[in-house]
Amino acid sequence: FQTVTQWGERELALYGTAAISYTTELNLATALVHAKFMNKSYFLGVSGLQNYGLINDPSLSAALTPATKAATETLWINATPTEINADVQAMYSKLQLQLGGNLSLDSEMTLAMSPATEVFLLNTNSFGVSVKDLLKKNFPNMTIETAPEYSTAGGNLMQLIVKQIDGIRTGFCGFTEKLRSHILVPALSSWAQKKSGGTWGVILKRPLAVAQMLGV
Numbered sequence: 001f002q003t004v005t006q007w008g009e010r011e012l013a014l015y016g017t018a019a020i021s022y023t024t025e026l027n028l029a030t031a032l033v034h035a036k037f038m039n040k041s042y043f044l045g046v047s048g049l050q051n052y053g054l055i056n057d058p059s060l061s062a063a064l065t066p067a068t069k070a071a072t073e074t075l076w077i078n079a080t081p082t083e084i085n086a087d088v089q090a091m092y093s094k095l096q097l098q099l100g101g102n103l104s105l106d107s108e109m110t111l112a113m114s115p116a117t118e119v120f121l122l123n124t125n126s127f128g129v130s131v132k133d134l135l136k137k138n139f140p141n142m143t144i145e146t147a148p149e150y151s152t153a154g155g156n157l158m159q160l161i162v163k164q165i166d167g168i169r170t171g172f173c174g175f176t177e178k179l180r181s182h183i184l185v186p187a188l189s190s191w192a193q194k195k196s197g198g199t200w201g202v203i204l205k206r207p208l209a210v211a212q213m214l215g216v
Helices: 009-016 022-044 081-098 115-122 131-138
Strands: 002-008 109-113 142-146 155-162 171-186 190-204 210-214
Touching: 002 009, 002 022, 009 022, 022 171, 022 190, 081 131, 081 155, 081 210, 115 131, 115 142, 115 155, 131 142
Parallel strands: 109 142
Antiparallel strands: 002 190, 109 155, 155 210, 171 190
């Protein structure tokens, strides 16, 4: 993928009167556009190609459905810490099944969810114990990460990812080049520069080291 940054002498002069480095800001904007597209590809891949992301790779196992809570719904918004912890336990149990029991409670894992879901980890019981407290006690080496991409059209998605099994990483973000700046091309009173990059999406070596739950 690529973008082309262009600017002219009059633009530079106009921004220069305000002591603004226009070319610097253009290059920063270009780098941000590339980084956002690369990040999106790591979650969703590239449509029309055998290029997949972390949440749509066809080799992933089917997503679990959250248990029905006392509030007669599966959503976490009114769930108790015990009910939310039970959903995470269900994903851990599925990982144990998929990995043939080669997992332990202190394995390095990442619990990934949307920012809208993360707030429910603050749900607290009558003893002042929150969901985060329970997870930290039960899974001491679990880290929690958030990304907007986990808010999907089908509901809030959550993934429990084992970082490595027997020294082999579960997966990694693949790219050819993150950002290449090509030669600056001058015209009569302007300049242009192409910036390019390439992505392979996420390469999952061990798809069975990922468990999913949709609808939290």
